[in-house]
Amino acid sequence: MQHIIDRFVSYVTVDTESDPNSETTPSTAKQWDLANQLVEELKTIGMEDVTIDENAYIMATLPSNVDHDVPVIGFVAHFDTTPDFTGANVKPQIVKNYDGGDIVLNAEQNIVLSPSYFKDMLQYKGQTLITTDGTTLLGADDKAGITEIVSAMEYLIQHPEIKHGKIRVGFTPDEEIGRGAHKFDVAKFGAEWAYTMDGSQIGELEYENFNAAGVKVTFKGKSVHPGYAKGKMINSMLLANQFIAALPENEVPERTSGYEGFYHVVGITGSIEESTVQLIIRDHDKAKFEARKENVARIAEEMNASYLKQFGEPIVIADIKDQYYNMKEKVVPVFHIVDIAEQAMKDLGIAPLIKPIRGGTDGCQLSYMGLPCPNIFAGGHNFHGKYEYVPAESMQKATDVIVKIAELTAIKYNG
Template identity: 45%
Template sequence: MSDLIINTLTNSGVEERFLRYVQVDTQSDPSSSTYPSTEKQKNLGRILVDELLALGIDDAHLDEYGYVYATIPANSNTPVPVICFCSHMDTSPDCSGTGVKPVVHRNYQGGDITLPDDSSVVIKPSEHPDLRNQVGNDLITASGTTLLGADDKAGVAEIMTAAQLLMTYPEIKHGTLKILFTPDEEIGRGVDKVDLTKLGADFAYTLDGETAGSIEDETFSADGVTVLINGVSVHPGFAKGKLQSAIKIASEIIHTLPKDRLSPESTNSREGFVHPVSINGGVEQATLEFIVRDFVDNQLETHERELENIVKTVVAKYPGCSYRFSVKEQYRNMKQVLDKHLQIMEIGLEAIRRAGMQPLRRSIRGGTDGSRLSFMGLPCPNVFAGGHAFHGRQEWVSVQDMEKAVRTILHIAALWEEHA
């Protein structure tokens, strides 16, 4: 009965929700030390809480750190593990999220999509091959001057729509379900202040993936590296033979990095990389920030040794200068945890099949809130939300793929009850 009800649900309202949510500016800020990093993220949180309360989900609330918590009570007498569905509310600081104007392209018939507010922004099937699977579907883009925010307001809209349907159709049997919406995922702080005891879930699924039908149980492992260069500052009018500019040394380090390997531009699939993300400072002192990524933990150490050898070799050419090299763990490959709980993925894969798709089991060349949640004791793979071309003005999502994600959530909830 549950399968029949779920698979006949159409026009669920996910499009309308999504169009509203993306117009709320929730961009996070990596330079901020507050939680959340921007107060405006709470504006969407308050909207979501009001909507959840209106659905009859009585414990929905927004906490001081910008997290939204809610519980959909069980409607089954069978003991079922408590399952959480999670998405993040913030959008990337890489591209403006202010004044988003979503545009719906009905019945897409292939070809390029030129965005109305900036004709130089063109979404091309040659650059976005997933568009070739969208003929006949309704696509949503921004207008050309901002990102769209499908990462991850598509996931938020899908979870909210699934919550409404679960509260409307008691025929869909399920155990206790938890909802968690997080701030600051885009700047790596998405679960810094989450209260897992209050959440009370056994397992979770983030809705933060890309292509319809995909589910990801593996992420990069990630470290951050900070290199502090101490130069020798001398008045430039009297600097000959004396001045040793820290910012020039830092630039030489970046120039010495491998060009044909070990960078995001030259790697794919399961290859890791070392990526400089910022350089700050001046003559006397300069700081380089790197991110280091690989699917295998000990390869991170290999990459970091190579990076430090480059730093050491460059700095050695400048007597009187010194450096400090520090490594900070960011997150680890969630597969290390998920392989100990195989049922989570088995149910996710079956839910995708029941929603009418061929499941695609993938690895993420990145991370999600689920990466850290898994190591905090809440095993959490990542399910597709349907968005594409994240963090830029060419971002797009298919309404039909969002509908498929809603059905997948419902099937996951029903399957945990069925298997119990």
């Protein structure tokens, strides 16, 4: 297991934060640092057909070692980290034989990872936890997934007695800003199906996810000297506040769970003359998803109607763009790919936790691009912030699941 820990640390200490405001792929030049490192490592462990394209998409092959036909399967993970919290100068802390108590991440700043708040920690008592130092995220999303895929391929290469078909691996940039699959060459990848190693706690197996849209709402105002503003000034920041107040107050991430969708305000900028609100819309149900988008458009239209006489043109402009859709529609017709993953977990003594993703993965988009792609746990918790951690044992188990899926697929198609 130390080998897995060392590999993981070598990845998370490379800053790969993506940038939603960039037009390039990858969105940040620093993502190339880890991408190039991964290419060399895949070659070193013995993978074949290792390629990286002009957009930093990495692919590699583990050839079949059986003489019967087996569908080509794939494993996918992303190497960027979210721009929600800094991923620069990550200093992982290794907590061996976790005792079930508080973990001081940063004594100077009094930052504590506590099971009194993060109750999931208690299920890992006695294990080795890898945490942050309280000043950055960790990057287990999704460098744990990359660690597991590389480690599983290395294990299969070193243990040819384990029979498997052809396996393809793919590592992508910019997943955290919704563009990880945009330039993924599904035909080149050449797999019949794949799995993203991008879930959270041990046992997670997911084939349903949110339908997702991003919204940018622009508010126009009129700046007038405040001493003479009556009936003349329009403060765009107050319009933005009015718009947010019109959204359903209980349909937000912190008040929803399971299959419940939400509106989530993720950013606000403003002045009297112009303000913008960035939000995301999420729902598993397609009809409810469409209704949420229509609700945003309706609020904008009603605000425009109330200011039309005074302003003379639309004062609220809502730009709504779909991001990805629920992969369930594409996975259910080939549900045996979920069955194989579930059986792999059971064979390894892992209780499968089959539940909807309250988010998305590259697999959501890949499924609609012709590559059905359920999601499997990578092991981490509290992604996108300073309280992120991952049990080393969970990464080992995820590695074992990849190996077992490869083995079971070869067995299933033997005769």
